[in-house]
Amino acid sequence: MNAEELSKKLLEAFKEFQKDVQKPRILISGPTGVGKSSLINKVFGEIVTKEAKGEPVTDKVEKHEREDIGVILYDSPGCEIGDTEQFKKEVINAIQQEKINLIWYCIASTGDRIEPQDKDTIKMFLEKNFPVSVVLTHCESASEEKIKEFKEEINNNFKDIDIYITSSKVEHKIFKEEFERLIKDAIGKLPETLKDAFISAQKVNLDEKWNRAHGIIVKHVAGAFGIAFIPIPFADAPILVANQMLMIANILYVYDLDGLEATITGGAGGGLIGLLMTDLGKFLSKSAITKILKLIPGVKILADLINGGVATILTAGIGEAINLSCYKLYEEMLKGNNIDFVKMFGDMVQKYATENVKSGKKAEDYKKPD
Ligand SMILES: Nc1nc2c(ncn2[C@@H]2O[C@H](COP(=O)(O)OP(=O)(O)O)[C@@H](O)[C@H]2O)c(=O)[nH]1
Ligand SMILES: [Mg+2]
Structure with a gap:
């Protein structure tokens, strides 16, 4: 040759x-404005969500898929007040139906407290044995004590849940290491057949x-x-x-x-x-x-x-x-x-x-x- x-x-x-590789399916969940799209852009590159709005799976859940990208991403709001039953039905169905491999639940560290809806949503995921981790966003704007407090409160409610301290806006050694840890842990949680695609897609x-x-x-x-x-x-x-x-x-x-x-x-x-x-x-x-x-x-x-x-x-x-x-x-x-x-x-x-x-x-x- x-x-x-x-x-x-x-x-x-x-x-x-690229054509035959099996891709993981990841759901990014959390209240509107918390930084889900920014997290996706940071970790996988803007290329994933740039095209159009994504394909609706249900009213609540949107799917982003591209042939040349090694992850299939889903985006859903958290459970909002007065919305519990509807949320449960739609999001839980979507997770089961789409065979979601990982859930990253986003909480903004700029809020006064961890909201009851956030806890309800995480609790619901855990009750169904869905593999959920918490991503704290906007951490560049929160004090160290505040972040510590948030982490403690989350861990008091959900003992062994993984929590990541991130910012999609500010580059800092701490956030860089946290994104690296998020990826490393995710690789550990995914089955072998999905690792190539995930490692490829993350940046x-x-x-x-x-x-x-x-x-x-x-x-x-x-x-x-x-x-x-x-x-x-x-x-x-x-x-x-x-x-x-x-x-x-x-x-x-x-x-x-x-x-x-x-x-x-x-x-x-x-x-x-x-x-x-x-x-x-x-x-x-x-x-x-x-x-x-x-x-x-x-x-x-x-x-x-x-x-x-x-x-x-x-x-x-x-x-x-x-x-x-x-x-x-x-x-x-x-x-x-x-x-x-x-x-x-x-x-x-x-x-x-x-x-x-x-x-x-x-x-x-x-x-x-x-
Ligand atoms: N300062 C700061 N702003 C952020 C961060 N993450 C997202 N944002 C901003 O918050 C707003 C909402 O973010 P977006 O990713 O669209 O939230 P989504 O509704 O959860 O998808 C946008 O103006 C982002 O630029 C962060 O970590 N730090
Ligand atoms: Mg968004």
Whole structure:
């Protein structure tokens, strides 16, 4: 396969992955004006809710879904005064019918107290065994004592419920860490089959993207060893490439750099991934890989054999080079430096892959950058 065919196949593998992935369904609930839409925008990017109003599931519940985004979001008000029966019927039905995986209930920390309706709503969710967490919003405007008081009051009513201290308006280390914790906990609560999509869609915990990609690589390396255990003639190296192609599609899916670009530019997205795949196609072509293979201690290319050990070093080295390059690109894009870094993506992958392969490191020995 030449570079062009490789990048085309990579892009196809990516699109297929995106099409077939199973997505979690998350309900964001809480009184009007509490900051639900802002929370969604902060965590998943404005792209999710930008288009139209969302599709009504009931009078109370709205659904936001896009093919290229890894979560299906639902938005409902809390239970307002005099509305309990109606609310119960509609929202509880919607949760059951739509098979909601997680509920984030929002409470503004600017209120005088936790309102009885908030407690009623949370109580109702818990009675039904729905997985609900509390997100305190507008926390930049509340004093530390106030937040402490709110947390205590919530915990007095609902013992082990998770509470997050957030602001969608002000950037601060505390809020950043709280959003990261919200994501980390959510990943822990979701079934394995929904994690790829969730980690892909969220835009506030970059380390969890690295962790997921790393796990994918470790898994694929085991596969590479299987394929190559019986030495393969070098001419058949594309077998190996096919295994790596799925791995690479999965890594790029988890980072969702396209979605990040769309969020940053306010555009539709869909352009960046093609550019990255073009670079990767060049990088994975036989001549480039042969050069890298020669770096592995003890490999004799002329013997025309790739054995299991070599295949694992190569697959881990390439996978982790892409993982690290995506991580760095993501960081730079968040800082607003996208254009130049996108141009450097191919070089970055090449550089890291060379270093990695030379080091002969095992997949599980790679560590997240600081
Ligand atoms: N200061 C501050 N304003 C916020 C925060 N979250 C939301 N807002 C503002 O509160 C208003 C209502 O937010 P919105 O997300 O539309 O609430 P929703 O009705 O629950 O979807 C908007 O003007 C937001 O900009 C926050 O954490 N801090
Ligand atoms: Mg809203």
